[in-house]
Amino acid sequence: MTYHWDFYTVLQSFDLLIWGVWTTFLYTVGSILIGIVVGLASCFARLSRFWWLRLLSRSYQELFRCTPLLVQILWAYYALPMLLGISISNTTAGLLTLSLYVGSFYAEIFRGGILAVDKGQREASAAIGMSGVQSMRYIIMPQAIKNMLPAFINQSVIQLKNTSLLYAISLAELTYMTSVVTSETYRPLEAYSMAAILYFAMLFPLTQVADHYERRMRRSD
Amino acid sequence: MTNTSSPVIAVRGLGKSFGKLEVLTGIDLDLMPGEVLGVIGPSGSGKSTLIRCLNMMEQPTSGSLTFQGRAVSAKFRGRGGAIGTGELRRKVGMVFQHFNLFPHLSVLGNITAGPVKVLGEPVAKAEAHAMDLLGQVGLADKAQAFPAHLSGGQKQRVAIARALAMRPEVLLLDEVTSALDPELVGEVLAVIRRLAEAGMTMVLVTHEMGFAADVASRVLFMEAGRIAEQGSAEQILRNPTSERLRAFLSRFHS
Numbered sequence: 001m002t003y004h005w006d007f008y009t010v011l012q013s014f015d016l017l018i019w020g021v022w023t024t025f026l027y028t029v030g031s032i033l034i035g036i037v038v039g040l041a042s043c044f045a046r047l048s049r050f051w052w053l054r055l056l057s058r059s060y061q062e063l064f065r066c067t068p069l070l071v072q073i074l075w076a077y078y079a080l081p082m083l084l085g086i087s088i089s090n091t092t093a094g095l096l097t098l099s100l101y102v103g104s105f106y107a108e109i110f111r112g113g114i115l116a117v118d119k120g121q122r123e124a125s126a127a128i129g130m131s132g133v134q135s136m137r138y139i140i141m142p143q144a145i146k147n148m149l150p151a152f153i154n155q156s157v158i159q160l161k162n163t164s165l166l167y168a169i170s171l172a173e174l175t176y177m178t179s180v181v182t183s184e185t186y187r188p189l190e191a192y193s194m195a196a197i198l199y200f201a202m203l204f205p206l207t208q209v210a211d212h213y214e215r216r217m218r219r220s221d
Numbered sequence: 222m223t224n225t226s227s228p229v230i231a232v233r234g235l236g237k238s239f240g241k242l243e244v245l246t247g248i249d250l251d252l253m254p255g256e257v258l259g260v261i262g263p264s265g266s267g268k269s270t271l272i273r274c275l276n277m278m279e280q281p282t283s284g285s286l287t288f289q290g291r292a293v294s295a296k297f298r299g300r301g302g303a304i305g306t307g308e309l310r311r312k313v314g315m316v317f318q319h320f321n322l323f324p325h326l327s328v329l330g331n332i333t334a335g336p337v338k339v340l341g342e343p344v345a346k347a348e349a350h351a352m353d354l355l356g357q358v359g360l361a362d363k364a365q366a367f368p369a370h371l372s373g374g375q376k377q378r379v380a381i382a383r384a385l386a387m388r389p390e391v392l393l394l395d396e397v398t399s400a401l402d403p404e405l406v407g408e409v410l411a412v413i414r415r416l417a418e419a420g421m422t423m424v425l426v427t428h429e430m431g432f433a434a435d436v437a438s439r440v441l442f443m444e445a446g447r448i449a450e451q452g453s454a455e456q457i458l459r460n461p462t463s464e465r466l467r468a469f470l471s472r473f474h475s
Contacts, residue, residue, distance in 0.1 A: 123278060124321035128335035128387055129311040131297055138338055142325045 003189070010190040013181045020177030021198055027173060028160045031098035035159070038099060039106025046111055057107065064104035070165050073097045077169045090169040098166075102159045109155060113148025114140060150217060153210040160203060174198060227290065229254050229391055229422055230275055230313070235284035237270055244270045245446045248284065252391070252424065257417045259437030259454065260426045263469055266443040268426045272393050275424060276313040277306045288312070289390075311339065314384035318396040320376040322368040328355070328379050329364040332386045340387065347386070354382040358412050374405030381412055391422045398429060430473045434458040442466050 045057035064072065077093040117140050125135035164175040178195040182188045228251035235248035245267045252258055252275075260268045273279040274286065277293060286293040291304045299305035323331050332351035336342040342350075355361045358378040368376055377397055384392060394413065398406045410432050417423060417436045427433050433440060433454060440457040442450040450457060450466050461467045 118321075120317060120319055120321035121323065124317065124323070125334075126306075127276065127278065127310055127315040127317075128383065129307050129339040130335070131307060134338055138334060139323055146325070 005190060006187060007190050007194070009185045010181060010187050010194055013184060016177050016181050017174065017194060017198060020172060020174035020195075021202065023171070023177075024160065024163050024173040024202070027095060027098060027163045027166065027171070028156075030095055031102055031163075032156050032159055034095070034099035035102035035106050038103030039110055042103060042107035043110040043114070046107065047114065060100075061104045061107055064101050065108075069097070069101050069162055070168060072101060073165055073168055090166075090171050094166045094169060094171050098159070098162060101162070102155065105155050106152065109148050109151045110144070112151070113144035116147045117143045146217065150210065150214040153206075153213060157203060157206050157210060160206070161199070164199075228252055229289060231287045231290075232275075233285045235271075235274060235281050235286065237267075237274060237279055238282045243446055245274070245281075248448060250441075250448070252422065254390075254422050255420045256422060256438045257436055258424045259433035259440040260424060260443060261428070261430065261433060261440060261457075261469075262443035262449070265445075267446040268443045269395055271443065272315075272395050272424055272426050275391075275393055276310050276315055278315070311387055312389055313391045313393060314387055314389035315393040315395065316377070316380050316384050316397050318400050320368075320373070320380045320400075322376055322380060322383070324368050326367075327364070328360070328366050328368070328371070331368070331379060332383045335383065335387045351382070351386055354385050355379075357385075357415070358382050359408070372405060373401045374408045377401065377405075377409045378412055381409070381416075385416075391424070392416065394423060394425045394427070396426050396428065398427070428473070430458055430470065442469070444469075 042057040042060055045053040046061075048054060073094060076097045077088065077090055080093070081088045121139055121143065122135060125139040130138070163173050166173050167175040167179065170176060174195055178191050182191040185191065230250070230252040232248055232250040235245060235250075236243065237245040248271060260272065262268050270279055274281050277286075277295065280295050288304050288309055291299075291302055293309055294300065294303040294305050297305050297307045299308065323334065326334060329348060329351055332354060333344065333347040336347040336350065337344055352361060352364060355364055358381060360375060360378055360382070363371065363375065363379070368379070371379065381397075397413075398409050401409065406429070410429065413423070413425070413432075414436055425433065425437060435454075437454045439451065440454050441448050442457055442461075442463075444465060450461070450463055456462075457466070458470065461470055
């Protein structure tokens with residue numbers, strides 16, 4: 001039995017798929033930006049001298065790293081509104097969960113980058129009278145950023161794929177839009193193949209950029 | 222003009238323990254302006270810990286430390302008359318065994334970081350001073366180079382210039398030639414000698430006995446966390462009295 005491929009039907013709904021690509025892009029960038037802020041806050045809380053800050057950030061990180069993202073998304077959309085007694089749009093639930101999720105990974109990446117900076121750097125900056133804040137800002141962070149860049153870019157690339165889970169709460173990102181196209185054209189093979197091609201087209205250049213940075217970093221060592 | 226009769230740094234009954242391990246006990250010391258204090262002793266005798274207590278890189282667990290008569294606080298900003306670590310380290314500079322230059326900054330950047338960010342000096346003034354210091358350590362042509370491109374001796378001379386850029390009153394040198402290839406040691410010692418001749422108050426933890434004999438006005442021999450013997454360089458290094466000191470010195474060929 002041979003299958004008759006028919007991409008033409010699917011391509012007629014290409015504008016829907018492109019809408020999905022754009023939404024995917026927005027959620028990716030949005031959650032990455034918020035995730036960076038959250039990740040930095042959690043990272044510095046983890047490195048703080050106050051035990052309760054360390055506990056708070058550790059709990060947050062473990063919670064988001066030890067539960068599946070899909071479960072987190074469904075919980076944020078279905079369970080959280082009941083708990084708080086307010087309605088939460090799928091946009092809010094989706095963006096919030098994605099940001100907190102990637103933030104917990106970023107926090108570990110930032111912390112790793114900072115801890116990888118030689119202890120002597122903190123000592124030398126202290127020895128010329130710099131405060132902790134000055135030392136972090138002018139001496140530690142610039143070096144930490146170089147350390148953490150490959151892992152950070154990697155995680156951000158993964159984040160793009162994570163947006164596909166928003167399908168579960170009917171957000172119009174690429175996977176969801178593909179399911180819409182499938183229900184209209186009855187061509188799941190062509191539709192999902194098209195989706196895979198589109199994801200690949202988005203991710204391949206990004207992974208090449210990530211590899212390029214990793215090679216550059218290793219060369220400069 | 223500093224008051225030459227009172228010590229710059231005074232230490233009384235200083236002790237430092239890491240948990241149960243007592244690294245320093247009962248240290249009494251007066252560092253006078255203009256003096257070059259050599260600190261020698263076997264590994265584990267506490268000499269590095271002692272010098273690191275002088276700028277509060279290590280916090281003493283007992284005893285007292287004063288700088289120009291003011292009590293030294295463990296906090297960044299001191300309260301009352303006490304001097305905080307921020308202010309202390311602006312006046313007491315340190316050069317490390319492993320240089321610890323900032324790899325992401327040029328040589329000029331390394332030297333101007335302190336004056337610009339900590340002292341608030343205008344960049345042009347800090348750079349002019351930095352170039353002057355680089356000239357003094359013989360590295361004026363390396364201003365735009367990065368630490369990764371320098372030899373060990375050059376890195377250490379930049380590190381000395383970086384410490385001097387803060388215009389400190391005291392310079393602490395913690396085994397600054399121990400990590401250098403032998404042929405590079407001389408260039409660093411030459412810089413230190415010139416500083417001593419110019420009257421900089423210094424504490425020098427070193428294994429270079431010949432150099433200590435030349436440059437130090439006073440030498441401390443440390444053992445097991447205590448000052449075992451002290452005296453002029455002449456007394457300690459040329460005419461050691463205690464058996465232990467003689468045994469220690471016999472390991473060096475100077």
